[in-house]
């Protein structure tokens with residue numbers, strides 16, 4: 001069994017023919033293009049015209065991103081988070097740039113599908129059918145994560161007309177997006193936030209440049225007295241503000257799968273290279289430390305996939321009374337993306353110079369992999385978000401009906417009606433403990449539980465005092481420590497559902513125990529950690545995984561080394 005995406009033996013998670021056709025056509029598009037051309041375009045930073053044309057011709061974004069109600073009866077159209085995640089993984093498997101075009105189209109559509117403006121929605125659906133791409137114009141150069149400081153302004157001109165002025169920076173697809181959902185403030189004395197639509201073809205829209213050096217287009221554009229009418233207004237006041245944050249919630253969840261897709265392709269290249277390279281008369285993969293890197297990389301990949309798969313069920317089941325996705329989403333965003341960086345680091349240490357060669361997918365991913373953890377909220381921003389849930393997660397569990405794996409063909413419409421973004425600290429979670437207990441016989445899960453118990457005792461008996469809580473230098477590693485528990489919980493839930501082999505799970509928790517200890521060391525080493533806290537951290541740090549050589553060798557033999565030669569992209 002291969003846990004990684006293998007395009008040449010592709011099995012979609014989707015049961016319906018329409019979805020499978022989307023995946024298969026996309027694979028065929030890239031495999032026909034071939035690796036030489038794909039990498040040449042990447043290295044020459046060529047805008048992916050053919051890809052955009054292909055997507056339009058096959059109506060792929062239209063099918064993936066139009067809710068049924070606006071799809072004029074297309075049986076394949078729906079907004080299905082599981083399907084969009086699968087597609088993200090596949091696109092990034094071939095190149096993060098292609099995924100980015102999809103991603104910013106998703107973001108651009110967020111404020112539109114969230115809007116009460118029916119005409120704008122119908123227009124978006126039509127444009128999607130015609131093959132358009134979209135953009136999300138939130139960021140401004142000077143303000144980064146501080147959206148409050150947005151300077152782009154709508155000035156009233158009377159009779160339902162306004163003029164937009166301002167400059168946006170880092171806006172993907174801004175070179176060709178038919179609808180750019182642009183955030184500004186209304187300069188009528190209210191300073192209300194407002195989302196309005198602009199179009200790159202308009203003469204008042206100045207496309208200044210691509211801010212980055214890449215085949216994807218991350219634009220800087222300026223609006224000069226750009227005329228806006230009621231028809232262009234998507235939302236205003238608190239609705240516009242909530243649309244911004246809720247759209248980021250939707251987009252954020254697509255980033256983990258992209259990171260996974262990149263790491264998977266790198267894995268195939270790396271192991272095929274190393275297993276066929278002889279040094280000192282020895283296969284590189286016969287060196288114990290090299291094996292360890294591959295094992296760690298593979299186990300981390302399996303864990304990333306388990307976590308994200310399970311989180312998707314919660315995403316699809318979300319509703320006004322179940323907002324647990326708001327924790328599982330930033331956890332995916334910061335953990336899965338950072339894990340992908342770690343996987344690529346582990347592989348790169350093995351393939352060394354090969355990873356720089358311009359005819360490898362690897363060299364492209366090695367450069368691009370740093371992006372996902374920084375987009376749509378940096379790791380810091382996401383960890384700060386996660387911390388808000390810690391108290392209720394540990395100390396105030398609630399009962400919820402069981403959440404089954406969800407591959408239904410429904411639209412995930414709650415995502416466009418998430419409501420106000422406040423009240424995060426009040427969200428409650430089902431008890432995390434039973435699923436850990438269900439696997440406590442696995443030695444490394446048992447050890448992880450011991451670490452978790454000590455961590456909890458630390459929170460109860462020597463929790464952060466106010467000054468530590470307010471100091472991100474302290475609170476961020478504490479948040480990371482919390483996030484590893486959430487990560488472990490959903491990995492176990494997925495393992496239970498998919499009946500993951502216990503040997504694999506035990507080996508996954510080998511690195512989880514090591515990671516827990518690493519975070520404990522971070523807190524231990526801070527200048528403002530109290531002695532009592534250090535004692536708990538020391539106790540966590542001193543727990544080491546239960547090495548099982550036999551189990552390790554079995555997994556290597558059964559799952560990891562067989563990936564040598566398993567996949568190579570068509571030349």
Ligand SMILES: Cc1cc2nc3c(=O)[nH]c(=O)nc-3n(C[C@H](O)[C@H](O)[C@H](O)COP(=O)(O)OP(=O)(O)OC[C@H]3O[C@@H](n4cnc5c(N)ncnc54)[C@H](O)[C@@H]3O)c2cc1C
Nearest residue numbers: 104136137138139144145170171172376377378380381384
């Ligand atoms: C390739 C690329 C594509 C992008 N595409 C788009 C797009 O299509 N549309 C769009 O609108 N934007 C886009 N962005 C912008 C992206 O969303 C921003 O990069 C992101 O919001 C962070 O802003 P910043 O990078 O300027 O960092 P800053 O906000 O300047 O952050 C500086 C530092 O402060 C920390 N920090 C900031 N706020 C907090 C906080 N609340 N808590 C803790 N720490 C904090 C950060 O972690 C960071 O270390 C893109 C960016 C890139 C690089």
